[in-house]
Amino acid sequence: MTGTETTSRGPGLRAWRALIAHEGRMVRRDTAGLVIPLGLPLLLLVMNGNGDSPPVPGLGGMSQQLAYVLPMVIVLTIATVGVINMPSFLATYRRYKILRRLAVTPARPAMVLVAQAVVGLAQAAAGIVLVVVVAALLFGLSAPADPLGLALALTLTTAAMFALGMLVAAVSPTPNAALAIGLVSFFAMMALGGGFGPRGNLPDGVAAVGEYLPFGAGLDTLMAAWTGGPLDITQLAALAGVTAVAAAVSARLFRWE
């Protein structure tokens, strides 16, 4: 209880903290919603991490199989939180007029979007730490060859997935639609991006599209950064481009009620 300052001041840090903590509780209590983003990547890692493949040259023993599977489950974690879970929360809030209720307080409904994104980031970070720790414990993980490149690829992939999630939330009329649109976008990106098997198995044209959608671009750049290969600048640019376009369109189209 600090302030009795002027009445026209906007909500302060205290409101932001309280709202982020609140959204954190909402996400944590949605137990079913924790299973996919945290459980599925872990399962895929454990089932596939130990393939019988030669080590990546010059990387201290990490297998080529793990060098593909780990970046894949990292992108999977980010995508499930950003493109499936977050829009589903926001569409539910709109449906039940929770955003509208906030609009008649000094808090702005846009604060909820930010708070959800912050909580989503924390959840994705927790999921990433989980798969990295398990990979290290079970499968002989090597340290990333290009930590700065990895940070860049991780940041751009996360930004692109979360911006896409905001776009899904913006255009979905109902919670059900948000879930359906989120799942379809997610599976399409994952299939085209190499999440269900190497992109080499896809027809050339389809594979080329998948390479520049966030899943494929994220997977390739993370893998390259971890193993010391060159980062493809056009894929990084594609991630940045998706972020910019999705963010701009969702800001324009977002329906508050």
Next chain:
Amino acid sequence: MAVIEVRDIHKRYGETIAVDGVDFDVEQGEIFGVLGRNGAGKTTTVEIIEGLRTPDTGTVRVLGLDPVRDRRAVRTVLGVQLQEGTLPDKATAGELVRLYRSFYADGADPERLLGELGIDDKRDTFVDELSGGQLQRLSIALALVGRPRVAVLDELTSGLDPRARRDTWDLIEQVRAAGVTILLVTHFMDEAQRLCDRIAVFDRGRIAALDTPDGLVARTHATGATLDEAFLAVTDSDSLDDDGAEIGGIALDDVLGSAGTDGTDGQVRS
């Protein structure tokens, strides 16, 4: 000075005229009723006062402030209780009151407020486990936690059992006694009669009559008329001085039967 001033507001959605020249003042410390059927323009008018919608023409002032231009300042003096279903299921009553308290620089103590509303024993109960009456008390708590000078209460007792309705009425009188001016939107005649100092009866986007409950009843010129009859008389005849309580062929059930199930101005919403 009037706490709420509404001056000749108009609002249309496409072809539908939702509000067609509404004009009234709410005075300091009164409980002002907004009464009318679904689609009469109540909800749109109240949303304009809350700053959720902008009138096509006309002006609104809340304590001299423009709800759209002075949005932030209005939010700190105006407490709003919306119709049901606006709270997340998996939050507890206590968490929500503390969360909403954080939005205001100055406000009530959450624990005390829960106690005053008689739901302090529900502070750790999830929203989806609260009864209708408890939920209504919680939504009143959220409207009051910023210590507003004006409170807008919308369809407060829809869906409550008679006991919970009466308890809620007592509560509203206590809130007013604490100095809060109240704008009460309702379908229910008995509620309006019991609580309101003055009532604006809305019909087809206009105010058909604005008077005290007794004054409205007196307009029917019928001995022993009820507010129900007065309501029907002012909303069904063009002239208020029309002789007698013309009920105009509309059964009471047509007006009241649908009340409380929907609670929105459905068809005028875009």
